[in-house]
């Protein structure tokens with residue numbers, strides 16, 4: 001619906017094709033471009049999506065109960081040790097909204113920290129590379145990840161909910177279990193929607209002032225680009241605050257070229273479902289045996305990928 005509206009307003013502009021270039025298109029081609037939805041990358045997304053959906057509930061439940069509960073009790077114990085018992089504030093709508101806002105910010109920070117580390121540490125980049133091996137973006141690309149990456153992010157989410165929950169349990173007098181469950185449900189939906197929206201191929205820009213606060217979809221298109229100036233930018237999930245604070249924010253120009261994937265040098269090593277599933281193990285093996293994999297396999301963003309992409313630009 002939103003996309004149809006934007007198509008009318010923008011006269012068919014804003015839709016990108018499989019090479020990441022924007023071009024005017026008729027309505028059907030705008031909403032569901034054939035070159036994107038028949039691309040092998042989009043088909044692999046579907047398989048990885050099914051795989052991810054099957055495993056996610058297991059990881060999420062186990063980690064919320066272990067990591068989440070542990071973080072919450074640690075935060076409460078820490079605050080009580082340093083500052084005594086909490087102020088036992090009355091609950092009200094204002095506090096609940098604040099609790100939600102803090103949950104969002106803590107989650108976004110944890111997401112940022114994990115994502116940043118994955119981009120900078122070669123041994124972790126090979127896992128995250130599966131997400132970046134997408135050559136086209138579709139709403140399902142959000143779920144395109146290696147099966148080892150699911151538990152990492154689920155642990156991060158549980159940690160974030162635990163930290164925020166611990167803080168507000170300490171601050172507020174009443175039991176906040178309901179509010180916590182509401183937050184988890186609400187933010188899971190929000191992150192799901194936001195995540196799919198920013199993997200849609202249409203370049204939705206926000207005004208620059210808003211992009212400094214919230215990540216627009218086109219900013220995530222940039223994150224997926226293999227052009228060197230786009231590497232390791234826009235790493236948070238929802239807000240732009242953490243990227244701004246740590247200097248990784250990149251707001252693209254209108255019609256900026258964002259070719260997706262790993263780049264022509266190594267893309268064909270991470271194309272099929274099987275390659276994406278076994279790829280990290282192969283890369284680890286190559287790293288352990290000390291082979292000169294750098295020329296054939298891009299490692300983390302930043303320095304290690306330089307030689308691969310310098311030719312590309």
Ligand SMILES: [Zn+2]
Nearest residue numbers: 115119128132
């Ligand atoms: Zn990334």
Ligand SMILES: [Zn+2]
Nearest residue numbers: 131142220224
């Ligand atoms: Zn992505």
